[in-house]
Amino acid sequence: MALTRRNFVHTVGLGTAGALTATLIGSRGRENFIWSALEPTLHAVDPGMIVISSNENPMGPGAKVIAAIQSAFGADGGRPGRYSGGARDLIDALAKKHGVKPENIVLGCGSTQILRSVTHVFTAKDKPLVATIPTYEECADYATLMGNKVVGVALDSEFKPDLDRLADASQGAGLVFYCNPSNPSSTFAGARATRDFIAKLNSQSPGTTILVDEAYFHYVTDPDHETFIPMAVQNPRVIVARTFSKAYGMAGLRIGYAVGHAETIKQLASWDAGSGTSSLNVLAMAGAIAAVEQGDAFITKERARNAAVRDFSMKWFSDRGMKPTDSQANFMFVNIGRPVREFRDACRKKNVVVARDFPPFEKTHCRIAFGTMDEMQKAVKVFGEVLGKSAAAAA
Ligand SMILES: Cc1ncc(COP(=O)(O)O)c(C=O)c1O
Secondary structure (H helix, E strand, O other): OOOOOOHHHHHHHHHHHHHOHHHHHOOOOHHHHHHHOOOOOOOOOOOOOEEOOOOOOOOOOOHHHHHHHHHHOOOOOOHHHOOOOOHHHHHHHHHHHHOOOHHHEEEEOHHHHHHHHHHHHHOEOOEOEEEEEOOOOHHHHHHHHOOOOEEEEEEOOOOOEOHHHHHHHOOOOOEEEEEOOOOOOOOOOOHHHHHHHHHHHHHHOOOOEEEEEOOOHHHOOOOOOOOOHHHHHHOOOEEEEEEOOOOOOOHHHOOEEEEEOHHHHHHHHHHOOOOOOOOOOHHHHHHHHHHHHOOOHHHHHHHHHHHHHHHHHHHHHHHOOOOEOOOOOOEEEEEOOOOHHHHHHHHHHOOEEOOOOOOOOOOOEEEEEOOOHHHHHHHHHHHHHHHOHHHHHHO
């Protein structure tokens, strides 16, 4: 249990999934949507709901991105009627931004497509997937669906990846999913520790590929922080996944990418991701080009906005004796000392939506994303009411 959510597929079936498709187009509540299929009363994007369940940027994309999407319809509104357009331009813009070559990049319909493609290419019946428990489950779910083995390694006492144990468990593995910052724990392994971990893994298990998921990269405030894109370009055993869904505020648009060695990227592109016509949408690509070209100021501002909300939200819980893990992301994992389902259901009745269960911590730890400051000020009032006496007494 705990590392995959595959039982969702068995439980829900195609009929239900089809009926809920419209909910997916909203940019907030998407990750939660997956689980809301089990709880059909949830309408995560209803006006008035505070949706802090899916780790999104509550501000959405900036004005430049919206303008680019609007103009991508074309003067006659006909451009979205064509299959392709924009993939090459987006790859070029990303290559320039990261100082890599276009052949080092492949696009995906969200980084979800990247995670699935990498799992498809690098795991097999005799090549398991290794990841922490808990983790973001996409790769583990997909490996399980393919009938491939998944090995889980517990987090350490600070809810960080136990890198020595992870390296040791990865001998002979096909793929290590290395989510940093980690979802759902929100913690972070520093750049030096990550470099040492990758070096150890490369030498102990040269055939094992490492997928470094940098979905929350832009939210890190710890100075011991760097992207593994330069390493990925040189090292065929390292792939970095990035997304426009988080700090760029474009979750509903569905666009992400991988950066890696040219040979690795060729392998991924030839299988599925990034052909430019099969799964990418022209409006998302136009928006993503504008997001890249708008420069770093947007991200710097978003990181600062998030850090202020993070500090406020974490302090609220800490002051009441409920310690969150050290968040380096746009969400926190906090010990509320009671089953999360109870807490979640009670919050939802008061129009606040927090995240699903993350076994094995479903009896204690809740993942709460950071909304706007205004949303969090309202949300903590609800948390105070729901948590009752214990929260009020410490206030
Ligand atoms: C760690 C991590 N990776 C990847 C994703 C997938 O994001 P997307 O497909 O929107 O890029 C998520 C979504 O929440 C995530 O938390």
